[in-house]
Amino acid sequence: MPAFTPPPLPSDDKRWKIVNGTMRKNGFARHALIETLHTVQSSFVYLDDDSIRFVARSLRVPLSQAYGVVTFYHYFSLKPPGKHTMTICTGTACYIKGTDKLVAEAEKRLGIPQGQTTKDGKISLMTARCVGACGRAPVVLADGEVNGLMTGEQMLEQLERWAVE
Amino acid sequence: MKLEELEQIAESVRLENAKFDHEVNVCMGTGCLSQHSDRLKEALTAEVAASGKQVLVRRTGCMGLCAAGPLVLVDPEEILYQHVNATHAHDVVASLGGEPFADLQCDLREHFDQQVHVVLENSGHIDPERIEDYIARDGYLALVKILADMEPNDVIKEITESGLRGRGGGGYPTGLKWGTVAKAVGDIKYVICNGDEGDPGAFMDRSVLESDPQRVLEGMAIAAYAVGASKGYIYVRAEYPLAVQRLQACLRDARRRGLLGNNICNTPFSFDVEIRLGAGAFVCGEETALIASIEGKRGQPKPRPPYPAVSGLWGKPTLINNVETFANIAAILRMGAKKFAEIGTGKSKGTKVFALTGKITNTGLVEVPMGMKLRQIIEGIGGGVPDGHKFKPVQTGGPSGGCIPEELLDIEVSYESLIQAGSMMGSGGMIVMDDTSCMVNVARFFVEFCKTESCGKCIPCRAGTAQMHTILTRICSGEGTMTDLDLLVDLGGTIKETSLCGLGMSAPNPVLSTLRYFKNEYIEHIVNKRCPAGVCNMEAPAAVAKQLEVLA
Numbered sequence: 001m002p003a004f005t006p007p008p009l010p011s012d013d014k015r016w017k018i019v020n021g022t023m024r025k026n027g028f029a030r031h032a033l034i035e036t037l038h039t040v041q042s043s044f045v046y047l048d049d050d051s052i053r054f055v056a057r058s059l060r061v062p063l064s065q066a067y068g069v070v071t072f073y074h075y076f077s078l079k080p081p082g083k084h085t086m087t088i089c090t091g092t093a094c095y096i097k098g099t100d101k102l103v104a105e106a107e108k109r110l111g112i113p114q115g116q117t118t119k120d121g122k123i124s125l126m127t128a129r130c131v132g133a134c135g136r137a138p139v140v141l142a143d144g145e146v147n148g149l150m151t152g153e154q155m156l157e158q159l160e161r162w163a164v165e
Numbered sequence: 166m167k168l169e170e171l172e173q174i175a176e177s178v179r180l181e182n183a184k185f186d187h188e189v190n191v192c193m194g195t196g197c198l199s200q201h202s203d204r205l206k207e208a209l210t211a212e213v214a215a216s217g218k219q220v221l222v223r224r225t226g227c228m229g230l231c232a233a234g235p236l237v238l239v240d241p242e243e244i245l246y247q248h249v250n251a252t253h254a255h256d257v258v259a260s261l262g263g264e265p266f267a268d269l270q271c272d273l274r275e276h277f278d279q280q281v282h283v284v285l286e287n288s289g290h291i292d293p294e295r296i297e298d299y300i301a302r303d304g305y306l307a308l309v310k311i312l313a314d315m316e317p318n319d320v321i322k323e324i325t326e327s328g329l330r331g332r333g334g335g336g337y338p339t340g341l342k343w344g345t346v347a348k349a350v351g352d353i354k355y356v357i358c359n360g361d362e363g364d365p366g367a368f369m370d371r372s373v374l375e376s377d378p379q380r381v382l383e384g385m386a387i388a389a390y391a392v393g394a395s396k397g398y399i400y401v402r403a404e405y406p407l408a409v410q411r412l413q414a415c416l417r418d419a420r421r422r423g424l425l426g427n428n429i430c431n432t433p434f435s436f437d438v439e440i441r442l443g444a445g446a447f448v449c450g451e452e453t454a455l456i457a458s459i460e461g462k463r464g465q466p467k468p469r470p471p472y473p474a475v476s477g478l479w480g481k482p483t484l485i486n487n488v489e490t491f492a493n494i495a496a497i498l499r500m501g502a503k504k505f506a507e508i509g510t511g512k513s514k515g516t517k518v519f520a521l522t523g524k525i526t527n528t529g530l531v532e533v534p535m536g537m538k539l540r541q542i543i544e545g546i547g548g549g550v551p552d553g554h555k556f557k558p559v560q561t562g563g564p565s566g567g568c569i570p571e572e573l574l575d576i577e578v579s580y581e582s583l584i585q586a587g588s589m590m591g592s593g594g595m596i597v598m599d600d601t602s603c604m605v606n607v608a609r610f611f612v613e614f615c616k617t618e619s620c621g622k623c624i625p626c627r628a629g630t631a632q633m634h635t636i637l638t639r640i641c642s643g644e645g646t647m648t649d650l651d652l653l654v655d656l657g658g659t660i661k662e663t664s665l666c667g668l669g670m671s672a673p674n675p676v677l678s679t680l681r682y683f684k685n686e687y688i689e690h691i692v693n694k695r696c697p698a699g700v701c702n703m704e705a706p707a708a709v710a711k712q713l714e715v716l717a
Contacts, residue, residue, distance in 0.1 A: 031461035032461060034441075035441070035461075037444075072464065073443075073464070075445035092365045092523075092560065092610070093365070093366040093522035093594075096523045096598055096602055129447070129614070130367075131195075131404055132367075132368035132371040132372075133195050133231070133368070134366050134368055134520060134522040135232055137522060146195060
C-alpha cells in the first residue's frame with residue numbers, strides 16, 4: 001500500500017502551515033479532527049467550506065463526518081464574525097440576575113437576533129452558556145474580555161462606541 | 166526524582182520565602198482578572214520596589230470570594246483586602262508592618278471559618294504556574310511515596326477505605342471504579358480527567374484547574390499507577406482559556422522535573438498527559454460522549470454496558486473521573502484514608518466544593534464538609550439573600566438537578582439526601598433564587614437548555630424535551646391548561662425512564678421538582694393568568710407558542 005501523502009496546502013497563506021503543524025503533531029490521525037478544527041478556527045477565526053474540505057482530506061475523514069462534527073459543537077462557527085463581538089452569558093447564574101433582559105436590549109439596539117452580525121459587519125451578538133465567572137454575574141464578553149456585574153446601560157455604551165468607530 | 170530531592174526543592178522555596186517579611190497574594194483567577202488584578206499586581210510590585218520593603222508579591226489562584234474581588238491576602242498577618250485596584254497599591258504597601266489599611270479590609274471570618282479546605286487547601290496560597298510552590302506545600306509527596314512503598318492494589322484499597330465518591334455528580338464510589346479498571350484485561354489503559362464543566366452556574370473545576378493544576382496532575386498520576394495506565398487525557402472546555410494555559414505550563418514543568426514522562430522516580434512506571442479541548446457541548450460531560458469527543462467524533466453517548474472501565478477510549482479499559490475527584494486523591498493519601506473518612510456523613514465522605522451564586526451576598530466558591538446543613542451554607546457562609554428580598558429556593562445540580570424550597574433547608578448535604586429532596590448533588594453548582602424569580606420560568610430555562618443541548622441520538626430526550634418546552638412556554642404565556650400539568654408529569658416520567666444517557670434521564674428534574682414544591686405558581690399562571698414574581702409576560706403573542714409547537 002503506498003504511503004499516504006497529505007494534500008497540498010490550499011494557498012500559500014502562512015496560517016495553513018500552523019494548521020498542518022497540528023495535524024503533523026498528531027501523525028495525521030483521524031482522532032485529531034477536533035484539535036485541528038480548533039487550530040483552524042483560532043487561525044482563521046471561522047471555518048469555511050475550503051478549510052473543512054482540506055482538513056477532512058488531510059485526515060482521511062469523510063467530509064460528512066467532518067461537517068457533522070463542525071455542526072455538532074457550538075464552539076465552531078461557520079460564519080465570519082463581525083469586527084467586534086458582544087457575547088452575553090446566559091448561564092443559570094447570569095439568567096437569574098437578568099441577562100435575558102440584556103439580550104433583549106442588545107437585540108433591540110442592533111436590530112438583529114442573537115447569533116447574527118449586523119449588516120455593516122461591525123458587531124456580532126452572541127450568547128454563551130456559562131463562562132465560569134458566575135461570581136460576577138451578569139457577565140458579558142466584549143471581544144473576549146470578561147466584564148462582570150454588567151448593567152444594560154454599560155453594555156449599550158459599549159455597543160455605541162463600537163457602532164461609531 | 167527522589168523523596169530527598171523533593172524535600173530539597175521544598176526547603177529552598179521555604180528559605181527563599183523566609184527572606185521576605187510579608188507575602189502579598191493577589192488573586193488572579195478569571196473573576197478577579199476580569200477586574201484587572203493583573204494591573205493591580207504590577208502596581209503592587211512597583212510600589213514594593215519603591216518602598217524598599219522585603220515583600221513578595223505573588224500571583225495566586227482563586228481565593229473563593231469572587232463577589233468581593235479583586236482580593237489581596239497579606240501573609241503572615243492573614244489580612245484580606247477586598248475590592249482592591251491599582252490606585253490602592255500605595256496604601257496597601259504602606260500599611261505593611263503597621264496597622265492594616267482599614268478602608269479595604271474585610272472581616273469575613275464567618276464566611277471562611279465554617280469551611281474545611283481539602284481540595285482548595287492551596288488555592289490562593291501558591292502561584293499556580295510554579296511547581297516549586299506546590300512542592301513546598303507537600304505537593305507530589307504522595308506520588309513519590311506510593312511509587313516507592315505501595316503496591317497498586319494497596320493504593321486502591323486506601324482510596325476505597327476513604328469512602329471517596331465521584332465528585333462529578335453521580336457519586337459512584339471511586340475505589341470501586343479504580344478496582345474495576347485495574348482488573349480489566351488489556352495492556353493499554355487510559356486515565357481521563359473530565360473537566361468539561363458544562364453545568365451553567367458552576368465553576369469549581371475551572372477554579373481548581375486555574376488555582377492548583379498540579380494537584381489534578383498528581384491525582385491522575387496516582388490513579389494511573391493504581392490501575393496500570395500509561396497515558397492520560399485532560400478534557401477541558403475551550404471556554405476556559407486561562408485554565409488551559411495554566412495546565413500547559415504545568416505539564417511542561419512536571420515533565421521537566423521528571424514527575425511525568427518515562428520511568429517516573431526511576432521506577433518502571435511511565436505516565437504522560439495530553440490536553441484535549443472541548444468544543445461547547447454539554448452532553449460531553451457524560452463519560453461515553455466525552456470519550457467519543459476525544460476520539461474526534463460527535464459527542465454522542467453510547468449505551469452502557471460495556472462501561473468505559475472495560476471498553477472505553479479506543480475500546481481500551483479507561484478510568485474517567487472528575488477534576489475534583491482527582492484533586493482529592495493526593496490529600497487522601499497524605500492524610501490517610503481514616504482521617505479523610507472522619508470528615509462527612511455515613512455514606513458521603515470528605516468535603517464538597519460548591520459554586521455559590523445567584524441572589525446571595527457572598528457569591529463565590531466554598532468548600533464544606535459533607536453533612537453540613539444547606540441553611541448554614543446559604544445563610545451562614547453565603548450571608549443570605551441581599552437587598553431585603555425573600556429566599557425562595559436553592560437550585561443544585563444544574564439542569565439535571567432540582568429546586569429545594571425553604572422548608573427543606575435543614576437537610577444535610579449528601580448524595581442521598583439531595584436525591585431524596587428531588588434534586589441531586591451534581592457537580593456543585595448552587596444557585597440561590599429569591600422572590601423575583603419565577604419557578605415556571607426557571608423550569609422553562611433549564612428545559613430549553615436541555616433541549617438545545619440534547620445530542621439527538623435518542624427520541625425520548627430529543628422530542629421529549631422539545632415537547633416539555635412547548636408546554637412550559639404555553640403556561641408562561643398564560644395559555645396553559647390544568648391538564649398540561651398532568652401531561653408534564655407523565656412526559657417527565659417517560660423521558661426519565663427511557664432516555665439513553667444521564668442528560669435525558671435527568672432533564673425533567675427541574676420541572677418535576679418545581680411542580681412538587683411550587684405547584685401553586687403553576688396554577689397561578691394557568692388559572693389566574695398571573696405570574697406571582699412578575700417575570701412572565703402574559704400578553705406575549707400566542708403565535709410564539711404556536712410557532713414553537715410546529716418546530717417541535
